[in-house]
Amino acid sequence: MLYFRNDYSQGACQEVLNALVETNLIPTAGYGTDQFCAAAAETIRDLCEAPSAQIHFLVGGTQVNKTAIGAFLRPYEAVIAASTGHICVHETGAIEHNGHKILALPSPDGKLQPEQIRAAAEAHCDEHMVLPRLVYVSNTTEVGTVYSLAELTALSDCCRELGLLLYCDGARLGSAMTVEGADTTFADYARLCDAFTIGGTKNGLLFGEALVLTNPALFPHFRHAMKQQGAVLAKGRLLGVQFDAVLRDGLYLQLARHANAMAAKLRRGLLDLGYQMAVGSPSNQLFPLLTPAQETRLQQDCAYEVQSRDDRGVCVRFVTSWATTEEEVDGLLTMMKEVRA
Amino acid sequence: MLYFRNDYSQGACQEVLNALVETNLIPTAGYGTDQFCAAAAETIRDLCEAPSAQIHFLVGGTQVNKTAIGAFLRPYEAVIAASTGHICVHETGAIEHNGHKILALPSPDGKLQPEQIRAAAEAHCDEHMVLPRLVYVSNTTEVGTVYSLAELTALSDCCRELGLLLYCDGARLGSAMTVEGADTTFADYARLCDAFTIGGTKNGLLFGEALVLTNPALFPHFRHAMKQQGAVLAKGRLLGVQFDAVLRDGLYLQLARHANAMAAKLRRGLLDLGYQMAVGSPSNQLFPLLTPAQETRLQQDCAYEVQSRDDRGVCVRFVTSWATTEEEVDGLLTMMKEVRA
Amino acid sequence: MLYFRNDYSQGACQEVLNALVETNLIPTAGYGTDQFCAAAAETIRDLCEAPSAQIHFLVGGTQVNKTAIGAFLRPYEAVIAASTGHICVHETGAIEHNGHKILALPSPDGKLQPEQIRAAAEAHCDEHMVLPRLVYVSNTTEVGTVYSLAELTALSDCCRELGLLLYCDGARLGSAMTVEGADTTFADYARLCDAFTIGGTKNGLLFGEALVLTNPALFPHFRHAMKQQGAVLAKGRLLGVQFDAVLRDGLYLQLARHANAMAAKLRRGLLDLGYQMAVGSPSNQLFPLLTPAQETRLQQDCAYEVQSRDDRGVCVRFVTSWATTEEEVDGLLTMMKEVRA
Amino acid sequence: MLYFRNDYSQGACQEVLNALVETNLIPTAGYGTDQFCAAAAETIRDLCEAPSAQIHFLVGGTQVNKTAIGAFLRPYEAVIAASTGHICVHETGAIEHNGHKILALPSPDGKLQPEQIRAAAEAHCDEHMVLPRLVYVSNTTEVGTVYSLAELTALSDCCRELGLLLYCDGARLGSAMTVEGADTTFADYARLCDAFTIGGTKNGLLFGEALVLTNPALFPHFRHAMKQQGAVLAKGRLLGVQFDAVLRDGLYLQLARHANAMAAKLRRGLLDLGYQMAVGSPSNQLFPLLTPAQETRLQQDCAYEVQSRDDRGVCVRFVTSWATTEEEVDGLLTMMKEVRA
DSSP states (O other): OEEOSOTTSSOOOHHHHHHHHHHTTOOOOSTTOSHHHHHHHHHHHHHHTOTTOEEEEESOHHHHHHHHHHHHOOTTEEEEEETTOHHHHTTTTHHHHTTOOEEEEOOTTSOOOHHHHHHHHHHOOSTTSOEEEEEEEESSOTTSOOOOHHHHHHHHHHHHHHTOEEEEEOTTHHHHHHSTTOOOOHHHHHHHOSEEEEEOTTTTSSSOEEEEEOSGGGOTTHHHHHHHTTOOOTTTHHHHHHHHHHHTTSHHHHHHHHHHHHHHHHHHHHHHHTOEESSOOOSSEEOEEEOHHHHHHHTTTEEOEEEEEETTEEEEEEEOOTTOOHHHHHHHHHHHHHHHO | OEEOSOTTSSOOOHHHHHHHHHTTTOOOOSTTOSHHHHHHHHHHHHHHTOTTOEEEEESOHHHHHHHHHHHHOOTTEEEEEETTOHHHHTTTTHHHHTTOOEEEEOOTTSOOOHHHHHHHHHHOOSTTSOEEEEEEEESSOTTSOOOOHHHHHHHHHHHHHHTOEEEEEOTTHHHHHHSTTOOOOHHHHHHHOSEEEEEOTTTTSSSOEEEEEOSGGGOTTHHHHHHHTTOOOTTTHHHHHHHHHHHTTSHHHHHHHHHHHHHHHHHHHHHHTTOEESSOOOSSEEOEEEOHHHHHHHTTTEEOEEEEEETTEEEEEEEOOTTOOHHHHHHHHHHHHHHHO | OEEOSOTTSSOOOHHHHHHHHHTTTOOOOSTTOSHHHHHHHHHHHHHTTOTTOEEEEESOHHHHHHHHHHHHOOTTEEEEEETTOHHHHTTTTHHHHTTOOEEEEOOTTSOOOHHHHHHHHHHOOSTTSOEEEEEEEESSOTTSOOOOHHHHHHHHHHHHHHTOEEEEEOTTHHHHHHSTTOOOOHHHHHHHOSEEEEEOTTTTSSSOEEEEEOSGGGOTTHHHHHHHTTOOOTTTHHHHHHHHHHHTTSHHHHHHHHHHHHHHHHHHHHHHTTOEESSOOOSSEEOEEEOHHHHHHHTTTEEOEEEEEETTEEEEEEEOOTTOOHHHHHHHHHHHHHHHO | OEEOSOTTSSOOOHHHHHHHHHHTTOOOOSTTOSHHHHHHHHHHHHHHTOTTOEEEEESOHHHHHHHHHHHHOOTTEEEEEETTOHHHHTTTTHHHHTTOOEEEEOOTTSOOOHHHHHHHHHHOOSTTSOEEEEEEEESSOTTSOOOOHHHHHHHHHHHHHHTOEEEEEOTTHHHHHHSTTOOOOHHHHHHHOSEEEEEOTTTTSSSOEEEEEOSGGGOTTHHHHHHHTTOOOTTTHHHHHHHHHHHTTSHHHHHHHHHHHHHHHHHHHHHHTTOOBSSOOOSSEEOBEEOHHHHHHHTTTEEOEEEEEETTEEEEEEEOOTTOOHHHHHHHHHHHHHHHO
């Protein structure tokens, strides 16, 4: 069985595992107040060229989105997001559970446009409606597309003009920063966003998302919000150790670059075989269209997710990761050739 | 510097670490729907003699308390707890954040009495007051005391008579089950409680709390509640692997027994040195009283927490763990002798 | 200045005012546990042919929607509604504030179709998504349209098959039951819905919405939920007195019939003058289209709301009520004639 | 049957009723954006000598406490209150439903002391505990006692020093301002508190609490918070009309003075008869102690509440109001004489 279901099917990359084993018996203070977290935070501030940024380490993606957005907003404030946004559907209403409405705007390519944001902000004009206050984007998006620096800058300008916070969910930030033609850096996110995450779970860590807060208005008492949400890990050191291992020497982007390279090879192969893509994605998620019969044959030997079924066919999702090998890609292409036959 | 600050100062015990390393590259489905979690759940059901129990694996203690209690209660329902209960003070209002009042009852020894529960239930008699619905106990308690089988049975009988759910926070359940004279088993908790946790974080795992639901009324859609709370770990396998490693062959109780033995040795030594205990605890947390001057000297060379300062002196907390060595206990006793000199 | 802004621009109809004045000094128990509320509840149970229904009296529409839906749902459960639904936009996220996502489905005529409900329920298939549990409809809808008995029956059948609760917001229920061709009765709502409201605020009362619960699963502790939401009026008698005054002898439908008759006269007049309606509404809200210039002239002498501005023109909303007079309708028609000139 | 159960057993005082009848058919904009609310707000600003205060009108006490405190606090922030505080027990966990813990401090006389506040603030020192942010007091308190100007000033000084908001629940503010020896004015509350309420429900209105915000940090978007809580009355004018009627010409304090005078007469009579008071209250609530047998006889002919039953006897509560007559007081005293015989 080949695994292209997601980029969190396996444990951690060897360097991360080594770091955990090596530091295992060193006693530290709990809750992330240890030297490993301090070092990882310092590394992130350096990478972000943001010496006064607050860095927090949380365990998972839904947790960090829920905790951050919940801490940033007043009860009647709302989030603007693309309808494909992870918080819109696949977090079981976590944002709403914290009390906040999400204004989900249509987006065929998973991205938000400044004009959409402006229109939504203007439409919510009095106290009978929620008050839009935060714009949520993901990079890469949930459909694998990538915001360019120009696009992010336009969003940031729009948000600042309208008094909205810009939050970027970077669960797959490494992939976004290393696709062909990528032009964003950690420092860009720090400069353009009020807060963003550097995803570890999907890029070689056992788990972990680093949250970077650059807007000082968001700093006070954020640790209170984390603890209240059950988002402070007792052995918080585990997060510091892992992030430091991948960020200190550039491994983070290297792992992501590998995942993208494996996806690129797979993409070329699929297009050569004549498959069409439901949405054009340059990153480590691919969305080829199969016929129902093809999909039935494929599922015998490959693990993946079905994204949608409609008139165009069955849209499946293949995800590559830091752990995907060339052999696995070749194996999948062989399989896809047979399926198509 | 000696570390007696808590039982989560270090990583994982060797067997847990080995299991994580060995399974690291095996691809699995995400979110705890893998074979390792299935195996660990089956092990727990066996230990609990509860073949139809639902088992869920969560990352941390506040998270599991918040998720479980939030899922069990209607908005106007409340929790009864001892005022020393972890949810009352040290979870930053996580239960209230989910909307539920905690009725904190006074308890010098950290335990609840059936009569207290009955009185609280009777006092809340109409719709102008919250409706008590769940009783929260911890074993061991936050002050290191331990409920006996007879005490737990009495609580359970009382709760069932009054229509209240009984929930046991087992963050230190291993310690409770292995103190001298302990008479409770996993099966007792399964039989007497509606839900309880088996704590991993404080007993040799990197992290993890297993939640055992035995009351079928609590089963439906619990996974929805977990996901909504950000409490579903993407690589959920990590929890299954760890719990299976410690529970399959009795290692869990063995680790706890070691922690208790180290505490017993330390307790005897402290009493021999003439120290008094603020509260008599048979488990792996000790609460000796020092003079302010003694405490000032101790803090140079030992990491621990100060519990309270009052007329009786400074109550400090020493915690032993699976990782505490005889040498460390001897070292602390030597230090305490000097401090007293 | 003519007032066609809404159906709650004035106080109460004379009969309601009289009843309040007559009972003013009679001392009663508080919080709606008085003889007037008991009588009104009995009247409603009779009208609904639902002898075991629970009746609650609340002050306002957002309050009753928020309280009822919040009491009915588990944290991860969601509401299905037409995107025009009052709870979707104009209650400032009150449902989300209680923690629940609303799945807003597109609806040009303000009504939900069973197939839409089915599709939404099927699409939400696992714990990574909210669990649809309640269908919210309004009758009349927010755009003035009316569900027929056949349509309501189809919705009810669909909901019961799918295990969904059906809740009808009857803020303008009187109007829905008395439009030309109306074929629903109080008993139909009681039979087909799990819960519904009988709106008083917009039909001759100072304030007040009666909530009728017919599904016994929704009965337990509903008063707790009300009190927690701040929705128990201290002098609850005021609600009983008012509802009894309008429901005892059929005044409720008579007031609504008058509002509909005034709207019908206005509609005919507007159509005769050549105005087009943005949406065809048979009830007491009309949505004519004006040119921007026409609208600018109208706003000098008439109070109303602007619904939308787009390529079709300015859609304004005229609302008639129990208090609207023939003279006022004639006056508005004269004005509209001049505006058009 | 004599009624001493509470001060909201009857409708409104005649002047309020007249004002409602007189303005009944005047059309106005909805939601409190009308001329009557504007006039009442201006009257309140004048009385408070607070020309820039924000004034909001809400329907009930639990609603205003829940809405205000919910709007003021961040999720992890907590309320400090006396354990007798209305929000602690008798609002069905409304504050917790909004997510906030209440730190209930012991208080035999219903009042908070600055030292208690300071101790609570200091004890909550890190992110594992909630962050105290608002101090809730009631004047009169729930046991009928009254804060003096000196006491309120000391509380205010303490709160400002510690960065805490001071909120005064004035459900019975009129009574507090008119007891014998009272030395506080509306302007004092405006100067010393960040927010306070002027209670209408218990002092001659059908319903209504005026919320006065003096701290500008609490102003932004408060109307959003109200609407989200279902606390914006459609015919908001009813609140403006009523408050203007009682506040414009001093009727508010006159009504309260009457209630206090009736209580004073009753108190003297009860003491003369030899009854003891469970707590000494100078205001319109009295708490005499009866034997169980006495109480059994009394309940045949008088409506009142039982506050507690313990070794000292049955503590009952008699409440006088704007509507209480001398004859009723004489009647109750006659009854109490017989009961004692």
